[in-house]
Amino acid sequence: MNGRYDSAVKNKPAYGIGSVDHALHLATLLLHEGPLRVTDAAARLGVARSTAHRLLAMLVYRDFAEQDEDRRYVAGPVLRGAPAPEPVADLRRIALPHLEALAARTDESVNLMTVVGDRARFVASVESAQILRVGDREGRMLPAHLASGGRAVLASRPESDVIELYSGPDSPVADVAVLLRDLRRVRKQGFAVNDQATETGVTAIGQAVRCPEGMVPAAVSIAMPTVRYRRDRLAAWTRDLATAVARIERDVADGSVLQNNGAL
Known part of the structure; x- marks a missing residue:
């Protein structure tokens, strides 16, 4: 899109x-x-x-x-001297066991990403054991409005915030109204699908992680070669994804991820 x-x-x-x-x-x-x-x-x-x-x-x-x-x-x-990054070490530590379990259950690669501004950054990857697989994406950045996890996070924000983010003269989004319609659909279904929008031959399914106030927005995605993506399996994938996200949210809510007077 x-x-x-x-x-x-x-x-x-x-x-x-x-x-x-x-x-x-x-x-x-x-x-x-x-x-x-x-x-x-x-x-x-x-x-x-x-x-x-x-x-x-x-x-x-x-x-x-x-x-x-x-x-x-x-x-x-x-x-x-670089711009201050979002601290994610504790979030990564908490999420990693759940990412590993999700990768084992789906037999596909999974990722944890954070979303700051209009960029989604991969902070952890667990690769599938299959020979044909999506490789480690840790450290990479993608446009948030195209990445599955990025769109899932954007869908959780007020539309006024999205309009402000993408309405400038240098906006990467050609039609903000189209983006908003897509985000409404993502919000309703609870997940986003990136079908080769960022990389030919790669399809990903992403869901936002509901974060406490002061915590950097995050999402989890399942990424696979497009040749293995089947719509009749989407319901099963999204159930597994939702389970992993819920467990991450539970562990984050325990308070172990919060530090520095409540900031991540």
Whole structure:
């Protein structure tokens, strides 16, 4: 709807440099999720502790990271100059077991994303075990009005907020009235479907996570190769998705995700 996402698809390069990818991933984690110990970094990257230590040392050398008084690695001067990100480490920690269960139940890849402004950012991915699958999207950003989770979050907002967000001269939405009609449909059915709007051959189903006030808006999506998407399975997929979202909401409501005087 409202045209395809025209930016190049950001799949991992066939001949990517692993060390560069790992270093950039660590920089992203420091920016968006906060302090890391060497053991944390090694676990997130799936590398040896010594490798994680060398990568972090290089980030320190280039001012992307530094160590605090507890010997944890934190964002350095270069990253601190970037716009303040939404903190999501606790949300990711709470959601991950439910994402893993959803991926196991559906045998498809699943994602957790946050939505800030008109952008949806993937903060966690659990890949399907199938050979033909949608790969890890962690760290990627997509237009919120096209991504399934982004549209689900937009549908939960007052229409006046959506109009304000997309009515500027540089708006990526050509027809806000069409977007509003789509969001009403999403609101009524409780989920959104992205059928190749952001990537040819990929279809996703997203549902918003109802967040406490002060928490960054979030959503969960199931992503699959379009060749496996079948409308007669949509009801089952959305039931599984709703179950996972409800469990995340339950755990968030317990209060363990809230910190810093009530802010995420």
